[in-house]
Amino acid sequence: MxxxxxxxxxxxxxxxxxxxxxxxxxxxxxxxxxxxxxxxxxxxxxxxxxxxxxxxxxxxxxxxxxxxxxxxxxxxxxxxxxxxxxxxxxxxxxxxxxxxxxxxxxxxxxxxxxxxxxxxxxxxxxxxxxxxxxxxxxxxxxxxxxxxxxxxxxxxxxxxxxxxxxxxxxxxxxxxxxxxxxxxxxxxxPGSTDPVTTVVDAKNGGHGADDPDGATGATGPTGAPGAVDAVDDPEGDDKGDVVTLPGMTMEMAESSSANVPLAPLGATEITALDKADSTADAILASDGELTAASRPYIGPRPRIITRKGWGADETLREKGFVYTNTVKAAFVHHTASGNNYACKDAPAVLRSLYRYHVVSSGWRDIGYNFAVDKCGTVYEGRAGGVAKAVLGAHTMGFNTDSMGIAVIGTYTSTAPPAAAVSAVARLTAWKLGLFNRDPRTKTTLKSGGGNRFAKGTNVKMNVISGHRDGFATECPGRLLYGQLPPTRLSSAKLQGRP
CATH class of the missing domain: 2.60.120 (Jelly Rolls)
Incomplete structure (x- = not known):
């Protein structure tokens, strides 16, 4: 590479x-x-x-x-x-x-x-x-x-x-x-980037449209440029290799449009949607195997800054995607990279984290599936499609059938901003809902090996867990971890659960 x-x-x-x-x-x-x-x-x-x-x-x-x-x-x-x-x-x-x-x-x-x-x-x-x-x-x-x-x-x-x-x-x-x-x-x-933000037409499945108001160069609430390309294809030929993981068996396949829902090549933002459209996301996430009636509890899709929006250099990472069967749990992290950043700098922080994970640490892509800045903006992390079960590298031993959400900052002795906590609730309400998960409940994950649970151990965890629940670590910081119980309730409420 x-x-x-x-x-x-x-x-x-x-x-x-x-x-x-x-x-x-x-x-x-x-x-x-x-x-x-x-x-x-x-x-x-x-x-x-x-x-x-x-x-x-x-x-x-x-x-x-x-x-x-x-x-x-x-x-x-x-x-x-x-x-x-x-x-x-x-x-x-x-x-x-x-x-x-x-x-x-x-x-x-x-x-x-x-x-x-x-x-x-x-x-x-x-x-x-x-x-x-x-x-x-x-x-x-x-x-x-x-x-x-x-x-x-x-x-x-x-x-x-x-x-x-x-x-x-x-x-x-x-x-x-x-x-x-x-x-x-x-x-x-991190270098500099100045992407042109376009608003994806959510009513068309996120495939191809301009800002409905005719605007270009739109920015998020913090003034930062919009989101990234969910297509993992730097050559633009839409033929990137895809690795799927049925259990832990790897199979090579050629990608198709079903593997890259919700954002066309070059899109910088995935716009927020209502619950009805999020039900359609669930069908996309399962490649059309679901019916709308089978996924009644899905939160509205949040606005997501795509990889192109935060300026990811797609030539750094490995070209293919890796998927697991489903998303049973969300692990919340902090990046432990400090709080000395302005929200307008969050894309640069992400570009730096991405380079550190890939170039310095030798990973295939950034480890987290999503990131959230302290102003509550949500960013796409590891490539492969925001609605898909993309295998990350965030919680050693429990990456299979889970997703990782990193709040940018260090929250051991600093309280996480309310906007960031709210964003985690909104993101989990949507993404976990696509896979019919109730954020208030528990699920069982099998350990792939780590310093807390031996390989092969079946572990019952909260559907929204902290990193420390699967690995002996301080992450996501004491004060962010303490916000997880109310986040579970907020997430379930956004899904419309009684």
């Missing part, structure tokens, strides 16, 4: 892309060509290797808990470097099966002000957001271990510290004080 080739080239030329800031004064750095260079329209990803840091380097002020001592656990990092501009960072390593036990901290320099940020922690994921262990995506040989990404805004300087910590009791004690091999910092520039 071109994305991986670009990443490899970036690693090989890291020395040419980064210059120690100690060679330049702050004034010189602020006036440097890299600080003034425009954002690359297509975006970019650059990798810089993390090197051992000795006791003298550990004396850097402002790094909590890192005193100078020859007996310190292994510490790797990057001294202050000037780099080409970027907006999102994350740390990756070679083997996704190797867990990182340690504290990962970064600080960055703002392009706009020239000031350095405080040290910020990156969450260590250790596989929790990933494909299932036996999935073809996981066994591609390209998947890497990775931390959560962090949105830092337009930046041109970076410093990194990673200090090993003991493994939790009973978990791989031999790994204490050691860090994974091949660690590097990923610097992601």
């Amino acid at each position: 071109r994305g991986f080739l670009a990443s490899s080239i970036a690693v090989a030329t890291a020395a040419a892309l980064a210059l120690p800031l100690s060679l330049a004064t702050p004034a010189q750095a602020a006036a440097s060509p890299s600080a003034a260079s425009p954002v690359t329209p297509a975006g970019s990803t650059r990798s810089l290797p993390l090197v051992p840091l000795g006791p003298s380097a550990d004396r850097s002020p402002g790094v909590p808990g890192m005193s100078a001592s020859p007996r310190l656990p292994e510490t790797r990092g990057l001294t202050p470097h000037e780099v080409k501009r970027f907006s999102l960072v994350g740390v990756v390593w070679d083997d996704a099966r190797t867990e990182l036990f340690g504290r990962v901290q970064v600080r960055t320099r703002s392009v706009g002000t020239g000031a350095w940020s405080a040290w910020q922690d990156l969450e260590t994921h250790n596989g929790e957001h990933a494909a299932d262990p036996d999935a073809a995506e996981r066994g591609s040989g390209r998947v890497r271990g990775s931390t959560a990404p962090l949105w830092v805004g337009d930046s041109d300087g970076v410093e990194v510290r990673v200090q090993a910590e003991p493994a939790p009791p009973g978990l791989r004690a031999s790994a204490a004080h050691r860090l994974p091999s091949g660690m590097r910092i990923e610097l992601v520039d």
